[in-house]
Amino acid sequence: MIVSGICHPPRSSEKRDASVQLLPSGQLQLVTELGQQEWSLTELEISKPLGNLPIKVTFPGGMQFIAHDSRSLERMLGAGKSSRLHRVERNIPMIAASLAAMLVVFVLMFTHGVPWLTGALVRVMPEQVPQLVGEHVLATLDEHMLEPSALTVSQQTAISDRFSRMNTNLPPLPVQPKLVFRRWGNGPNAMALSDGSVIVFDSLVELAETSEQLDSIILHELGHIQNQHVMKSLVRSTLLSAAVAVVTGESTGLIDTFSGIGVFLVTQGYSRTAEEEADEYAAGQMVRLYGSVVPMRQMFELLNETAGSGELPEWLSTHPELESRIEGLSQ
Structure with a gap:
């Protein structure tokens, strides 16, 4: 799988077309107009997926790669496995269940917590x-x-x-x-x-x-x-x-x-x-x-x-x- 995107040279806002792919050897290959390079995944700094924020791959030396389609890059690198929060953010049933749980907690706090706290405060x-x-x-x-x-x-x-x-x-x-x-x-x-x-x-x-x-x-x-x-x-x-x-x-x-x-x-x-x-x-x-x-x-x-x-x-x-x-x- 080849994932296209842009890369930023170290300490620069310049954008360059680029692409990456995961080689059978387990190395990540970066291809730009200047050529291609390969690195082991252990040498790279890969940001964790969070909401709609793009995944950034930082290479040794400071060059960064940002994919046009972060989900494709995520699937290729398996980055989603490391972010539980990211999975929760995309899980609509879990969000609904969390909101329902918050409502239950709020009701219980109002019907039981506040009276208990009131009595405790009055006593002391x-x-x-x-x-x-x-x-x-x-x-x-x-x-x-x-x-x-x-x-x-x-x-x-x-x-x-x-x-x-x-x-x-x-x-x-x-x-x-x-x-x-x-x-x-x-x-x-x-x-x-x-x-x-x-x-x-x-x-x-x-x-x-x-x-x-x-x-x-x-x-x-x-x-x-x-x-x-x-x-x-x-x-x-x-x-x-x-x-x-x-x-x-x-x-x-x-x-x-x-x-x-x-x-x-x-x-x-x-x-x-x-x-x-x-x-x-x-x-x-x-x-x-x-x-x-x-x-x-x-x-x-x-x-x-x-x-x-x-x-x-x-x-x-x-x-x-x-x-x-x-x-x-x-x-």
Whole structure:
């Protein structure tokens, strides 16, 4: 087999017509207008085939030969046998299988890897981080959304005292809980922050007909704190932001990033799974403290009644089967 191409003299861009062939002796013969020469393959430097890049044969002295048809030269020299990457690049089924495998890895990373990494990061995170994030989130909410509570001092004191007594009978929480009173015109609601703060809005206090009903909602928020939903949601949402920051060099502070995401989360709600876990915690503690989840069911009925006159709290809107679950616990 004779393979035609061009050759470049040493240290020159000049092109000359040339051809090569593999002799029975195993030597490679180069033929140019100046004559012909033979070399053993061991004396030659043959580039490995890679994609559509041409194969280059470098002869002793620096002369290079580039074939017009690299595949013909490859077949003649058997160069393809030395490049696994080259074979993969030309293997369409293998490329498709690789893309499918990458997709599976991506899905598994999202469904299993990210939750595992989130939990691991939350467990080893310094205590100062959730404290600082909670303080930043509350400061941001106070600046842009919330107003000071209009409850009387006696009302706040009575609820706070009850809250303190209730905490002494609860299992230990990851952070020390504390009660905060605020006014918000977005419907009766309560919020849990990463530093253990439970924000109770005036409208929720006004809606509750009994202390036990109010306690059931506070216990729901404590369920978020017990399961560390706040920090898990923040870390999970921040993982992507942190990855983008590493790639782009964005220097926004991590605490500021946490705070921005934290404000969004506490105002827009948690995942359905997180809400169900908080419900289970609240219902279990209601049974343990009061022997019944009836006040909790009554409170949700009151909240449902407010849907027609105002915005229903986002965390409640993620509970299409809430009443049936509470009903089951009360049996």
